[in-house]
Amino acid sequence: MVITFVSNYINHHQIPFCKEMAGYGEGVEFRFVQTMPMEQKRIDMGWAVDPADYPFVSLYYEDKRACEDLILNSDVTIFGWSEGIVKELEAKRLSSGKLSFRVSERIYREGQWKMITPKGLINKYNEHIKYRNNPVYLLCAGAYVASDFNLIRSYPGKMLKWGYFPVGNIDRYSKNIGEESYSFQDEERKVGYPIRICWAGRLIDLKHPEFAVELAEKLKGHGYDFKMEIIGDGELKNDLERSINEKGIEDKVVLTGGKKPAEVLEYMKTADIFIFTSNYLEGWGAVVNEAMSCGCAVVASQEAGAVPFLIESGVNGYTYSNGDFFDFYNKVLLLFEDRDKILEFGEKAKETISELWNPRHAAVELIRFCTEFLSGKEPRPSMEGPMSAAEIIKPAGFLRTLQEKNQLE
Secondary structure, eight states: OEEEEEESOOOTTTHHHHHHHHTSOTTOEEEEEEOSOOOHHHHHTTOOOOGGGOTTEEETTTOHHHHHHHHHHSSEEEEOOOTTTTHHHHHHHHTTTSOEEEEEOOSOTTOGGGGGOHHHHHHHHHHTGGGTTSSEEEEESSTTHHHHHHHTTOSTTOEEEOOOOOOOSBSOOOSSTTSOOOOBOOOOOOOOSSEEEEEESOOSGGGOTHHHHHHHHHHHHTTOOEEEEEEOOSTTHHHHHHHHHHHTOTTTEEEEEOOOHHHHHHHHHHOSEEEEOOOTTOSOOHHHHHHHHTTOEEEEETTSTTHHHHOOTTTSSEEEOTTOHHHHHHHHHHHHHOHHHHHHHHHHHHHHHHHTSSHHHHHHHHHHHHHHHHTTSOOOOBSSSTTBBOOOOOOOOHHHHTTSOOOOO
16 A cells, blocks of 8 residues: 655655654555745744655655656645645545645634635636545644535545644654654653743744733742743844843743754653643644653643644643733642642643654544545544544634734744
């Protein structure tokens, strides 16, 4: 069975899953078609990956003929984000009757009312609806994706949970395909004083880093002993620095600046609580996976795509809804008042990643599903986690979106 994944470029979020696919063993040949070189802004963020390090990667812009053959003739083709570069090939493949998948985040992140535009519906018909009776499945990279696609009646009964599978708290990740890929470290955690809080991401409106600063002000005002590290760079950096100084919390909060992905993980490994404050414009939120795998107790916005898939509030973390700062603050307070919960949630979070939402499990379930289809059986969704049936979960409504600066990254 040849399985080809098509996307704009290989990156650190995709490598663990791709390596699991490539190292699966006898009967599976995995290829990754990269459609374009990585943009400079991503390279500057520390995302740079040399495709030559991974023998399963083929470059569309260097060998179109071979890549076209993979896209059209593989037993299974998975389409990610290709920037429209292989649009015609994608349409041809999806019309062919061969097993295909699409990975998608939300198509109406800025509001589901946008579906009513005639031009938009025509585009969605050509992109999605026309394939509704073909063996084309939707891999929903976010909890609210299925709701968007349900509005346009595409992929009926064929929407499955998916996401990103970054690897966080792990031993060294080998480049050698076929070796044991990773094992989660099992270091004993203790919660001391000060309690360490971590926030990580771009310092932009949709991620609400100001929530972290406001949280720190309130915690200090109530006399709690803590240290907070805000990791990232972006257009709000100067505003945050000014706010930290005005609130007199310089002794509690550190703006570290931008860090490479591996460096961010080191901060997570020493944190007790990870706070994730993005709104509904956050398609996934891979830092949630990473923080959970590092054993952090996560307090996260329910609006971001990853959160309903990964966190069961009160079991392996806390969630808050509708961009409500006071709900967010009160959930963090619960952890400060019951420090045993920090360790309990951290252990449960690590189990969630190590048992379900990890690249190995995702690869095994995807290959199982494809094998069943190709052998003539009706493929079964998984019971839970990746490749399980995606429920219809309603996202933020119109009034909620009016509260935000409605801009994507």
